[in-house]
Amino acid sequence: MNFIFLGPPGAGKGTLAKQAAQVYGIPHISTGDIFRENIKNQTELGKKVDAIIKSGGLVSDDITCELVKDRLSKPDTKNGYILDGFPRTIPQAEALESFAKIDAAVNFDIADEAVVERLGGRVCCKECGQMFHVKFNPPKQAGKCDKCGGELYTRDDDKTESIQNRLVVYRKSTAPLIDFYKNKGNLVDIDARPAPEAILAEFEKKFPKK
Numbered sequence: 062m063n064f065i066f067l068g069p070p071g072a073g074k075g076t077l078a079k080q081a082a083q084v085y086g087i088p089h090i091s092t093g094d095i096f097r098e099n100i101k102n103q104t105e106l107g108k109k110v111d112a113i114i115k116s117g118g119l120v121s122d123d124i125t126c127e128l129v130k131d132r133l134s135k136p137d138t139k140n141g142y143i144l145d146g147f148p149r150t151i152p153q154a155e156a157l158e159s160f161a162k163i164d165a166a167v168n169f170d171i172a173d174e175a176v177v178e179r180l181g182g183r184v185c186c187k188e189c190g191q192m193f194h195v196k197f198n199p200p201k202q203a204g205k206c207d208k209c210g211g212e213l214y215t216r217d218d219d220k221t222e223s224i225q226n227r228l229v230v231y232r233k234s235t236a237p238l239i240d241f242y243k244n245k246g247n248l249v250d251i252d253a254r255p256a257p258e259a260i261l262a263e264f265e266k267k268f269p270k271k
């Protein structure tokens with residue numbers, strides 16, 4: 062199946078996408094991860110989007126759509142994929158329709174206070190990208206990745222000011238996609254409040270593996 066994961070920043074889209082990708086054997090495609098990888102490697106694209114991402118704004122629709130179109134043309138997407146963080150605007154959703162067929166838009170339902178707490182405590186590994194939360198999923202040793210021993214850091218856009226801006230941008234540009242997909246009949250709400258294992262169980266119940 063071809064999934065879209067929709068929801069506010071910090072709702073747990075990436076966390077569920079990583080687990081579900083393993084369970085269903087399909088790729089997890091995160092536009093945020095692709096941009097961050099480009100920033101880390103100082104590519105032309107990375108230089109172009111660095112300041113936008115730090116501030117919590119959105120990269121232009123043209124750049125983002127081109128990137129996703131190219132990624133979806135790769136053979137590993139043949140049996141399905143999870144698009145995490147794309148589309149994020151109505152023009153992106155309309156463009157997506159011209160090069161992909163989406164089976165379900167999964168909408169992560171959660172209150173702002175919870176996402177602020179989740180983002181405020183998130184730390185990621187500089188080496189392998191593994192995510193932790195200082196309260197909900199702390200690393201065994203503070204500042205060190207359990208998986209590879211790499212250094213843990215706080216994303217630039219997880220600073221208080223950027224979090225607030227991301228929520229404003231989400232409400233203005235991305236939340237309208239909920240109605241967009243509801244009208245198409247393929248919106249599926251998921252309760253994003255429980256622990257990750259419970260959310261994965263709910264997801265698997267809603268989308269039984271074939």
Ligand code: AP5
Nearest residue numbers: 070071072073074075076092093118120146179183194257
């Ligand atoms: P992106 O990386 O997509 O960021 P986001 O949508 O803001 O989502 P996050 O990664 O912050 O949160 P998440 O929902 O994945 O939550 P997570 O699982 O990490 O985008 C970054 C930037 O790139 C954008 O701001 C924009 O500039 C640009 N961009 C990307 N796509 C774009 C597009 N299409 N168009 C234009 N620009 C684009 O969890 C968060 C924390 O909570 C973690 O610490 C985790 O451990 C914890 N947690 C997760 N689930 C639970 C749970 N169930 N219970 C308790 N804690 C939990």
